[in-house]
Amino acid sequence: MRRGTRAALLIVALLAAAGCFTDGESGGSDGEPGDTQAASTEVEQFSGSLDDFYEVPDPLPPGEPGDVIRRMPIESPAGQAGWRIMYHSTDAEGDDRAVTGVVFHPTSAPPDGGWPVVAWAHGTSGLAPACAPSRRGTPPPEFGVQGVHVATDYIGLGPNGELHPYLSAAAEGHAVIDGVAAARSMPEADAGNRWAVAGVSQGGHAALVTGEMAADRLPDAQLLGTVAIAPGSQLAKSFGDDLQARAITAMVLFGAATEDEAIDPRNFLNPEVYDPAAKAIEQGCISEITTAMIPLAARPDFYVTDPRSDPVGAAWLAENDPGKVASSSPLLLVQGGQDPLVVPARTDALFAQLCGLGQVVDRLDVPTATHDSVTRESQSEVSAWLAARFEGAPAQDEC
Secondary structure: OOHHHHHHHHHHHHHHHHHHHOOOOOOOOOOOOOOOOOOOOOOEEOOOOHHHHOOOOOOOOOOOOOOEEEEEEEOOOOOEEEEEEEEEEEOOOOOEEEEEEEEEEEOOOOOOOOEEEEEEEOOOOOOOHHHOHHHOOOOOOOOOOOOEEEEEOOOOOOOOOOOOOOOOHHHHHHHHHHHHHHHHOOHHHOEEEEEEEEEEOHHHHHHHHHHHHHHHHOOOOEEEEEEEEOOOOOOOOOOOOHHHHHHHHHHHHHHHOOOOOOOOHHHOEOHHHHHHHHHHHHHOOHHHHHHHHHHHHOOOOOEOOOHHHOHHHHHHHHHHOOOOOOOOOOEEEEEEOOOOOOOHHHHHHHHHHHHHHOOOEEEEEEOOOOOOOHHHHOHHHHHHHHHHHHOOOOOOOOO
16 A cells, blocks of 8 residues: 555544544633632523524623623433533633533432532544534533533634634633533532543543643632543654644644744645645534545645744643643543554653653553544443542552
8 A cells, every 4th residue: 555545544544533522422810710600790591593602792791710601501311401601711811711612410409519520521623613512512421420511612612703722721721620610600500519520632631731720720629530531642742643743733733823923834834735724724623624634644745844843833832731740639541552643652651751740640541442432442441430539539540
């Protein structure tokens, strides 16, 4: 088989797999989100069309991170209530941003202390508004936890006219944590102050940075554990996976340009790569991006300047890479042995880095799992690990 054909088939598999996990499958304050809705903030009970829900009010109503701006009911499984929500968060510059997501909660009476909360961080779906998982309104995975389940779209993904800063630590971590605060502010959800976060692929990256930020950003709630499944990490390093890294880096460049004016994708991408990549990334979702990147990623002249060797690009990658500080809560790191997108060597390097920080890490390797199947194949073990955290059992440390 010719090299170009192999590359095309690889990119098809890799980017298609990345898209499999998008669901269960004005200046503002940069303060901490609270656990109750501010008395002066009126939540809009939205009754318009689905697309109109994603039109951000201009100007934004006042609010702190985690305050709900609007919500609308969505179809829910038996015994649950579901809501599509828009809430306040802050971006990398500390500016007030509207973020969308979903919340599902039991309709039965809660236990003493309120329901446990599980935040789900989705995998790569795209950067454009239409790619937001909340637009489909499907529940996030429960992992056997009866309680409140919240899933953010991340900053810039969902609201009309915006573009998501892909793999931005602030765009992901702030949105996840403030989404938990938003769920806790909803009286009928009866959410308690104990929570966990889980995510896959891009969402694994989001879960990691969430764990690093949670104690400072949401100090009145206790993060009991983080599950990072096939996480994006070691962003500036190569592990023999340059073809897949090129496609991912193109998305990073277009997203990063929305939060850092020093980054212009034209400074890094070949002009013959830039135009089709821009069209796919700015207008399409993961399937369109996959199709566009097949012939592009195999080009030897993909870059005019490799972001990893450029001071501006390298600084952005370093700033947004997880694994710089240890979280006070334990971490379950899950990796598939047959994963061609987040290759095992990448997670091995992350594991060593986390252990060097003193992070409590439980490691789960699933030898038969691909990027496409690792969440499914690890579901029972992840469910058991989360149950143990909510039961107060100490986590194993494999460092």
